[in-house]
Amino acid sequence: MSKFVDRVFSGVQPTGNLHLGNYLGAIKKFVAMQASHQCVYCVVDMHALTAWQDPTELAANTREVTAAFIAAGIDPKAHIVFNQSQVAEHAELAWIFNCVARMGWMNRMTQFKEKAGKDRENASVGLFAYPTLMAADILLYKATHVPVGDDQKQHLELTRDIAAKFNNDFGEQLERLGHGEQFFPMTEPLIEGPATRIMSLRDGSKKMSKSDASDLSRINLTDDADAIAKKIRKAKTDPAPLPDNVDDLAARPEADNLVGIYAALAETAKEQVIGEYGGREFSAFKPALADLAVDKLSPVNAEMRRLTDDPATVDATLREGAARAREIAAATMAEVRDIVGFIRG
Ligand code: TRP
Numbered sequence: 001m002s003k004f005v006d007r008v009f010s011g012v013q014p015t016g017n018l019h020l021g022n023y024l025g026a027i028k029k030f031v032a033m034q035a036s037h038q039c040v041y042c043v044v045d046m047h048a049l050t051a052w053q054d055p056t057e058l059a060a061n062t063r064e065v066t067a068a069f070i071a072a073g074i075d076p077k078a079h080i081v082f083n084q085s086q087v088a089e090h091a092e093l094a095w096i097f098n099c100v101a102r103m104g105w106m107n108r109m110t111q112f113k114e115k116a117g118k119d120r121e122n123a124s125v126g127l128f129a130y131p132t133l134m135a136a137d138i139l140l141y142k143a144t145h146v147p148v149g150d151d152q153k154q155h156l157e158l159t160r161d162i163a164a165k166f167n168n169d170f171g172e173q174l175e176r177l178g179h180g181e182q183f184f185p186m187t188e189p190l191i192e193g194p195a196t197r198i199m200s201l202r203d204g205s206k207k208m209s210k211s212d213a214s215d216l217s218r219i220n221l222t223d224d225a226d227a228i229a230k231k232i233r234k235a236k237t238d239p240a241p242l243p244d245n246v247d248d249l250a251a252r253p254e255a256d257n258l259v260g261i262y263a264a265l266a267e268t269a270k271e272q273v274i275g276e277y278g279g280r281e282f283s284a285f286k287p288a289l290a291d292l293a294v295d296k297l298s299p300v301n302a303e304m305r306r307l308t309d310d311p312a313t314v315d316a317t318l319r320e321g322a323a324r325a326r327e328i329a330a331a332t333m334a335e336v337r338d339i340v341g342f343i344r345g
Helices: 020-033 055-072 089-100 103-107 110-116 125-140 150-169 171-176 225-233 253-266 270-277 282-308 311-340
Strands: 007-012 038-043 080-083 145-148 188-191
Touching (some): 007 020, 020 145, 038 311, 055 080, 055 282, 080 311, 089 125, 089 150, 089 311, 103 150, 150 188, 225 282, 253 270, 253 282, 282 311
Parallel strands (some): 007 145
């Protein structure tokens, strides 16, 4: 038996254009975890700042992610929803972790290499330190499970490395203070399955992305029914009808993606969808998919609009969530200060 309570933590960056990929791949999963775990969901505005953000847009995007969480069915009273910057302990623990993590570990982070691109000299120091802040997010709450995309796997491994090194480096002190051997847990990632990897509507080999130049490539959570239907109608496909078994989707990325989207929205398996639409033309499948998408996304969209029109309520939700997050975070930080030898006054 682990001494840690089952607790889920995850974060979403408020960098604009929340889309179907975020909804099916992340947010819907966050909603489902509420039944079995205590959940802490964080809008990671400090992470967003690792790349330039227009201040007005950062605030608007923070409210939009919060609105999406709530509209999708996350209960901010039963669980915790807040924005990272309101809980100063995230930055404090990140500093400690900057002193635990090794340059060699950080230099291996592929996301930094991708995001910094060729001009590494011009990347922010924050972008390089991004993974230690992420580890702090998770470990402040001693979270045992983190639902994330496949691209975050390496950051989760780093989080475990940091936890293990901290537990080890301060082992004697942990013993002395009665914490046993493990102060931080070995957090498990819950990685999205291939079924929830939503690809671009214009190119089945690329992930649906907020930064794709073509707005037709993604369904934004702010799109209305007409926009959703239009984007599905215009989605790239091949000329053949849908195959009558799932294996034959493997060589047809666009068809596979649309079937996957249908299955995820209908909360069923691709086999079911193929059972119903195998052998049918896209001219028959696309309208069915559009109806389903509108049906599932319109209520989320409407509730998001209602909430974004009422920023005071959203801000109050974040404030209350932050107060509750801070209680847990402050308790962990107080322990950490004692462990590392900081005088608390
Ligand atoms: N890096 C994550 C992403 O881009 C966001 C994030 C920040 C996060 N802190 C986290 C995810 C903690 C899970 C847990 O998707």
